[in-house]
Amino acid sequence: MGYKCTRCKKNVEVNFKAMGIRCEYCGHRILVKERPTTIKRIKAE
Numbered sequence: 001m002g003y004k005c006t007r008c009k010k011n012v013e014v015n016f017k018a019m020g021i022r023c024e025y026c027g028h029r030i031l032v033k034e035r036p037t038t039i040k041r042i043k044a045e
C-alpha cells in the first residue's frame with residue numbers, strides 16, 4: 001500500500017515494522033493513504 005507525503009508530495013512505501021510511518025525522503029511524519037481508483041481484489045491462495 002502506498003502513501004503520499006503531505007510535505008514533499010512524494011509517494012512513499014511505508015514499512016511499519018521497521019520504522020513506523022515516516023517519509024523516507026524528507027522525514028515528515030504525516031502521510032496520507034493513496035486511494036486506488038479501482039478496487040483491486042487480492043487473490044487468496
Ligand SMILES: [Zn+2]
Nearest residue numbers: 005008023026
Ligand atoms: Zn516527504
